[in-house]
Amino acid sequence: MSTGLIIAIAVAALIVIVLIYVASSRSQARKREERREIAGHHRDEAQLRHAKAEKHQAEADEKAARARREAAEAEERAHAARREREAAEAHHEHAAEVDPDGDAERSAHHDPRTAETEERRV
Numbered sequence: 001m002s003t004g005l006i007i008a009i010a011v012a013a014l015i016v017i018v019l020i021y022v023a024s025s026r027s028q029a030r031k032r033e034e035r036r037e038i039a040g041h042h043r044d045e046a047q048l049r050h051a052k053a054e055k056h057q058a059e060a061d062e063k064a065a066r067a068r069r070e071a072a073e074a075e076e077r078a079h080a081a082r083r084e085r086e087a088a089e090a091h092h093e094h095a096a097e098v099d100p101d102g103d104a105e106r107s108a109h110h111d112p113r114t115a116e117t118e119e120r121r122v
Contacts, residue, residue: 096102
């Protein structure tokens, strides 16, 4: 083989190696860019889902707070009703004590809670 042919083969091999390297670099760069784009989409999706989750959590917290507030109000109304009932019973008992024409049995029949029971018995 002549020296010129050996140099030509070496130069051709070197060119092929450089072309393979350039093609490989471009392919890797393209793949990296595709992965960046996919990662960007995933980040956007994650951000949207996070915002949606925060919104749902805020709504749930608000509903829970409203339920606690309504439960407290219902409890307060129950206490107020109990106090009114006790006051009514006290007034009824006092009226029975001071009524010269009434007796204890008659007073018991005028109790609104027992009156309904008495009506069912009849």
